Amino acid sequence: SxxxxxxxxxxxxxxxxxxxxxxxxxxxxxxASWYQQKPGQAPVLVIYGxxxxxxxxxDRFSGSSSGNTASLTITGAQAEDEADYYCNSRDSSGNxxxxxGTGTKVTVL
Amino acid sequence: QVQxxxxxxxxxxxxxxxxxxxxxxxxxxxxxxxxxxxxxxxQGLEWMGRxxxxxxxxxxxxxxxxxVTITADKSTSTAYMELSSLRSEDTAVYYCAAxxxxxxxxxxxxxxxDVWGKGTTVTVSx
Numbered sequence: 001s002x003x004x005x006x007x008x009x010x011x012x013x014x015x016x017x018x019x020x021x022x023x024x025x026x027x028x029x030x031x032a033s034w035y036q037q038k039p040g041q042a043p044v045l046v047i048y049g050x051x052x053x054x055x056x057x058x059d060r061f062s063g064s065s066s067g068n069t070a071s072l073t074i075t076g077a078q079a080e081d082e083a084d085y086y087c088n089s090r091d092s093s094g095n096x097x098x099x100x101g102t103g104t105k106v107t108v109l
Numbered sequence: 110q111v112q113x114x115x116x117x118x119x120x121x122x123x124x125x126x127x128x129x130x131x132x133x134x135x136x137x138x139x140x141x142x143x144x145x146x147x148x149x150x151x152q153g154l155e156w157m158g159r160x161x162x163x164x165x166x167x168x169x170x171x172x173x174x175x176x177v178t179i180t181a182d183k184s185t186s187t188a189y190m191e192l193s194s195l196r197s198e199d200t201a202v203y204y205c206a207a208x209x210x211x212x213x214x215x216x217x218x219x220x221x222x223d224v225w226g227k228g229t230t231v232t233v234s235x
Binding site for chain 2: 048050088090099101
C-alpha cells in the first residue's frame with residue numbers, strides 16, 4: 001500500500017493563510033479528501049474532490065492538487081481552525097484500499 | 110442525510126474479540142459504503158476496511174487481514190466490525206464512516222467520508 005506524508009505541525013497567525021500539504025504516489029491517480037479533527041471529536045470532512053466543500057464548511061477552506069501533492073489552504077485562519085488535519089485517498093495498489101495521511105497539527109497563534 | 114450511531118464502549122481481555130456496531134438512520138443505507146477507521150491514543154487515523162452493504166462485499170487493509178471481519182445487515186441498516194485476537198495495541202477509538210465517491214470521465218476519481226459515527230472506545234487490558 002502507498003503512504004501519504006504530511007508535515008507534523010504548522011502554525012499560523014490569526015487571520016493569516018496556511019497551506020497544509022500531503023504527498024503520495026496515489027495522489028497522481030486520485031483526488032484527496034481532507035478531514036479536520038478536534039480533540040475528543042470525530043473527524044469532519046472539510047474538502048473533497050478537486051475543491052469541494054461540504055455544506056457548513058467555511059469558504060476559507062480550499063483544496064488543490066498538483067502531481068503527487070494535495071494541498072489544503074486556510075485563508076484567514078480563525079482560532080476555531082486549530083485542529084489536526086488528515087488527508088485521505090485510495091491507495092495505488094489497485095485493490096481499492098484507503099490510506100490516511102500522517103496528520104498535521106495546526107496551531108493558530 | 111444519513112446519521113451513524115455506534116455501540117458503546119468495550120473493555121476486553123487480550124486474546125478475545127470485540128464486535129462494534131454502526132446503525133445508519135435518516136438516509137439510504139445502500140447508497141454508501143461503510144468504512145471503519147481507528148485511532149489509537151495520541152495517534153493518527155488508520156483505515157481498517159470497508160463494506161459495500163448492497164453487495165455484501167468487504168475489503169480490508171493488509172495490516173488487519175485475517176483478524177478483522179466487516180459485515181452489514183441491510184434489514185436493520187447496521188454495519189459491524191469484529192476484531193479478533195485482541196492485544197493491548199488494539200486499544201483505540203473505532204469509527205465508522207459513510208463513504209461516497211465520484212468518477213468523472215477525463216478527471217481523477219475521488220472518494221470521501223462525509224458522515225462519521227461518534228466513535229467507540231475499545232480498551233484491551235488484562
